[in-house]
Amino acid sequence: MSTTLAANALAATSTSTGEAVQFWVLGTVAVLGALGTILMRRAVHSALCLGGTMIILAVFYLANGAYFLGMVQIVVYTGAVMMLFLFVLMLVGVTAADTLRETIKGQRWLALLCCLGFAALLLGGIGNASVRGFTGLEEANAAGNVQGLARLIFTDYLFAFEITGALLVTAAVAAMVLTHRERIAGRVSQAEQSRQRVRENVHVPPLPAPGVYARHNAVDIPGLLPDGTPSELTINPTLRGRGQVRDVSGEAMAELAALEQRTEEHLGRDQDPADRTRNGRAGVRNGTAVNGSAKDGSAKDGSKPNADGPASDEPRDPDEPDETGADGGGQESKGQETDGSGEKEKAK
Amino acid sequence: MNPVNYLYLAALLFAIGASGVLVRRNAIVLFMSVELMLNACNLALVTFSRMHGNLDGQIVAFFTMVVAAAEVVVGLAIIVSFFRSRHSASVDDASLMKL
Numbered sequence: 001m002s003t004t005l006a007a008n009a010l011a012a013t014s015t016s017t018g019e020a021v022q023f024w025v026l027g028t029v030a031v032l033g034a035l036g037t038i039l040m041r042r043a044v045h046s047a048l049c050l051g052g053t054m055i056i057l058a059v060f061y062l063a064n065g066a067y068f069l070g071m072v073q074i075v076v077y078t079g080a081v082m083m084l085f086l087f088v089l090m091l092v093g094v095t096a097a098d099t100l101r102e103t104i105k106g107q108r109w110l111a112l113l114c115c116l117g118f119a120a121l122l123l124g125g126i127g128n129a130s131v132r133g134f135t136g137l138e139e140a141n142a143a144g145n146v147q148g149l150a151r152l153i154f155t156d157y158l159f160a161f162e163i164t165g166a167l168l169v170t171a172a173v174a175a176m177v178l179t180h181r182e183r184i185a186g187r188v189s190q191a192e193q194s195r196q197r198v199r200e201n202v203h204v205p206p207l208p209a210p211g212v213y214a215r216h217n218a219v220d221i222p223g224l225l226p227d228g229t230p231s232e233l234t235i236n237p238t239l240r241g242r243g244q245v246r247d248v249s250g251e252a253m254a255e256l257a258a259l260e261q262r263t264e265e266h267l268g269r270d271q272d273p274a275d276r277t278r279n280g281r282a283g284v285r286n287g288t289a290v291n292g293s294a295k296d297g298s299a300k301d302g303s304k305p306n307a308d309g310p311a312s313d314e315p316r317d318p319d320e321p322d323e324t325g326a327d328g329g330g331q332e333s334k335g336q337e338t339d340g341s342g343e344k345e346k347a348k
Numbered sequence: 349m350n351p352v353n354y355l356y357l358a359a360l361l362f363a364i365g366a367s368g369v370l371v372r373r374n375a376i377v378l379f380m381s382v383e384l385m386l387n388a389c390n391l392a393l394v395t396f397s398r399m400h401g402n403l404d405g406q407i408v409a410f411f412t413m414v415v416a417a418a419e420v421v422v423g424l425a426i427i428v429s430f431f432r433s434r435h436s437a438s439v440d441d442a443s444l445m446k447l
Contacts, residue, residue: 013350014349014350015349015350015351019349020349023349023353023354023357027353027357030357030361031357031360031361031364034360034361034364034365034384035364037364037365037368037377037380037381037384038364038365038367038368038371038372038377038381043374043376043377043380046377046380047376047380050380050383050384053361053384053387054383054387057387057390057391060354060357060391060394061390061391061394064351064354064394064395064397064398065397065398066394066397066398066406066409068406068410069390069394069406069409069410069413072410072413073390073413076413076417077383077387077413077416080417081383081416081417081420084420084421084424085376085379085380085420085424088376088424088427088428089376091428091431092376092427092428092431092437103373103440107370108371111367111370111371112367112370112371114367114370115363115364115366115367115370116363118363118366119359119360119363122359122362122363123356123359123360126352126355126356126359127356129352131350131352131399134350134351134352134398134399134400134401135398135399135400135401136398136401137397137398137401137403139401140397140401140402140403141403145403145406148403149403149406149407149410152403152404152407153407153410157407157411160411164411164414164415167414167415167418168414168417168418170418171417171418171419171421171422172421174421174422174425175421175422175424175425178422178425178426178428178429179425179428179429181432
């Protein structure tokens with residue numbers, strides 16, 4: 001960086017080729033990061049894009065001879081300010097995604113139009129200014145960039161510097177005052193919370209765990225109610241807000257239907273599909289009742305895999321032993337085993 | 349390459365930040381767009397400092413950074429207290445002076 005600066009003579013008209021390459025490469029990335037900041041749906045992604053843009057701007061400061069500001073940019077902006085943003089994002093919650101609903105009709109397009117016009121004006125203004133050469137900072141930075149800045153701050157700009165200090169103190173106090181909450185009532189203890197629950201008589205036991213009665217017990221899979229529909233109570237609201245809930249209830253029901261169909265085929269019963277869907281509600285009880293014959297059916301299927309469609313690839317039943325694990329695919333059988341252990345734990 | 353290209357980049361970043369302020373609804377993203385605009389100004393100031401060969405532009409950029417830091421502290425504190433009362437970080441919900 002300093003060599004490129006040293007190559008610039010006084011009142012040069014052009015920077016070195018290296019700096020030009022750096023500008024075009026990093027400038028593109030900076031604009032992309034800025035666009036990502038305003039276009040990303042999730043605020044965390046916006047913050048990360050903005051952090052990248054700020055680091056690139058720090059590199060540009062260094063290239064422009066502002067060595068002190070480049071370092072301050074990295075330490076203060078990407079280090080402190082962006083981390084503060086991320087802290088507040090964590091406090092506010094990642095569920096606070098932006099709504100894309102327009103409250104004022106056509107406001108978005110008008111805003112974009114205004115900004116395009118504004119950018120055109122700015123760029124045109126800069127383009128019209130007759131800038132031929134530039135002085136460069138070799139002379140000003142001769143005694144060192146930090147020393148030069150310090151001389152200016154403590155002579156010409158001393159008053160502004162003092163006021164800046166007062167501003168920072170005020171800001172720190174303001175932040176504390178704004179976020180401080182006077183605790184009017186005492187903290188509610190756990191015993192009081194449980195008594196409150198009993199008094200209100202809603203959810204006296206703890207909330208149901210995720211994956212109860214489902215085929216998986218991962219936290220992002222809702223537990224199933226006896227009729228096979230997912231239960232909202234079993235899922236962490238944060239996951240629901242992020243849209244990271246995996247619903248496998250339909251899968252489980254399809255597997256159950258396939259299992260019943262195979263069982264019936266094996267037993268030689270011939271039932272028309274309308275009849276079967278009518279009896280679908282009784283599927284849970286039905287499946288457990290014919291469990292033993294279901295095992296036989298699956299063993300028969302193992303000899304001719306993929307005989308009847310993808311859903312019947314592996315009839316997964318929680319209390320079925322490792323038979324299907326042996327003839328099923330490796331990954332699937334592993335899932336089966338963990339399911340089985342999960343079921344045993346629940347049984348305990 | 350003339351350093352005036354840095355000014356074009358700063359103008360572009362400023363315009364992008366301004367459009368973010370106008371388009372987005374999330375208060376935190378809005379604040380980030382303001383930060384982007386301040387950073388674009390800083391880039392322009394540093395470039396001016398280089399073009400004119402004195403360090404005053406860098407001093408002003410330094411003060412801008414300090415003011416931006418103070419602004420972020422107060423602004424985020426406001427967002428946190430606002431979120432506590434409304435359970436939302438959307439600026440559309442800030443339609444009342446008082447709950």
